[in-house]
Amino acid sequence: MKQFIRIGLIFRVLAWAIPVVWFCSFPRPAEAAPSFWQQQTVTFLGTTLNQHHQPKGIVGKLEIAFRKQEGQEVLNVSFSSGPGKFSPFTQVAIQSGIVAAARVAGLDPKTWDIFLKFPNPGVTIYGDSLTAMVSLVVLAMANDNAILLSRVMTGKVTRDGHIGAVGGIPLKIQAAYAEHIRRVIIPEERLPEDNDWQTPFLMQISPVNTVFQAYQILTGANLPNVEKAGVRMAKNENE
Secondary structure (H helix, E strand, C coil): CHHHHHHHHHHHHHHHHHHHHHHHCCCCCCCCCCCCCEEEEEEEEEEEECCCCCEEEEEEEEEEEEEECCCCCCCEEEECCCCCEECHHHHHHHHHHHHHHHHHCCCCHHHEEEEEECCCCCCEECCCCCHHHHHHHHHHHHCCCCCCCCEEECCEECCCCEEECCCCHHHHHHHHHHCCCCEEEEECCCCCCCCCCCCCCCCEEEEECEHHHHHHHHHCCCCCCHHHHHHHHHHHHHC
8 A cells, every 4th residue: 555655655646747848848938139228419519698798618427328229210319307407309300410420431330229318407408419429428428439529519410411500500619619529520510609719728729521521520430331421422432
């Protein structure tokens, strides 16, 4: 009798164990390769109103995080809801600038995951004059290049990859000079209301017309497809 009980117990244990072994024998799905975020603090130029409601230039900071997310099928640009905020117009302008800059550089941004944060509490960014700086920094991060120290840019990226005019250039230059920024990149095209200015002592002003020119000054490197893209743009201008 005891022998039958032992045999019965052994059978029950085996009957329970066999399904477990069978289940565990399934191959596990391959784990996705980890994606690492690059993070960078970006300097930008803007304008605001002083206590007398007169326009003045300002130097601000943004935090940008970037990664390439394999398997992603569309560019993802997201914005922090605080401490500072981005106006809806500015959000659209930034995303459009990134897409345009990537296109003329011959890069596909569909796997890019980008997050922007403005750390100034209670302040909202309006306008599009920071879009060129943000777009060029994203290109640099995508190409593992760094922005050179003490360089900043103002302007917007047009759909055809040019650096478009923005307002308040003289005020922005003065603000950059007050913060000891040595080189400011501005659009060659200027708005009529921006008068001539005197270049501050020991500061270099660099007018540019294209994403390629701006990228070379900001990073000291050429975009990988600069020659091909330059030829393509020249053909488009001649057509």
